[in-house]
Amino acid sequence: MASVRTSPRSSIQSTADHPTGVAWGPENETCGSCAWAWGKKCRASTQRIDPAWRACVAWHGPLDCLACAACCGPAYDAVELRRGDVRHPDFVIVKDGRAQIARTATNYCSALGEGNLCAIYGERPRCCRDFEKGGANCLDARRRSGKTPRWPSERVDRGDDRA
Numbered sequence: 001m002a003s004v005r006t007s008p009r010s011s012i013q014s015t016a017d018h019p020t021g022v023a024w025g026p027e028n029e030t031c032g033s034c035a036w037a038w039g040k041k042c043r044a045s046t047q048r049i050d051p052a053w054r055a056c057v058a059w060h061g062p063l064d065c066l067a068c069a070a071c072c073g074p075a076y077d078a079v080e081l082r083r084g085d086v087r088h089p090d091f092v093i094v095k096d097g098r099a100q101i102a103r104t105a106t107n108y109c110s111a112l113g114e115g116n117l118c119a120i121y122g123e124r125p126r127c128c129r130d131f132e133k134g135g136a137n138c139l140d141a142r143r144r145s146g147k148t149p150r151w152p153s154e155r156v157d158r159g160d161d162r163a
């Protein structure tokens with residue numbers, strides 16, 4: 001994946017309610033059932049958590065890639081290809097001397113089809129295979145796309161919030 005595309009500045013408000021410093025979330029959910037929990041760490045807040053805590057306002061249930069596709073664009077500008085990745089040349093262009101998957105007019109990966117299904121999923125490029133649902137890059141892609149709000153303390157001065 002390459003440089004950043006868009007990013008609404010939506011973010012959660014700070015409060016003293018939840019131990020992580022934001023508001024409480026659903027009463028019947030816990031940090032342990034949250035998509036952003038990673039053992040005893042929360043990817044969203046980058047803080048240590050107890051999985052038994054009641055959820056905070058940023059709680060998210062199981063992530064559904066087919067309803068998201070943030071990492072296929074518009075969070076990023078390109079799916080860059082490594083040696084051995086070019087197995088579907090119809091989708092490939094060369095830009096600035098680098099092979100990448102062509103983009104659509106709305107800046108999505110051109111291999112992304114109806115229902116957010118990938119046309120080359122079984123032979124998708126390495127960067128797509130390495131992308132972890134619920135991982136740090138997934139959270140980043142969703143934040144850049146406005147699908148997940150930013151944490152109050154998160155810095156947004158990395159140049160990734162241009163409209």
Ligand code: SF4
Nearest residue numbers: 031034042056058059
């Ligand atoms: S986002 Fe909130 S509910 Fe989810 S793990 Fe972090 S602190 Fe817990």
Ligand code: SF4
Nearest residue numbers: 065068069071133138
């Ligand atoms: S950003 Fe995360 S949830 Fe969305 S499609 Fe990519 S891996 Fe799935």
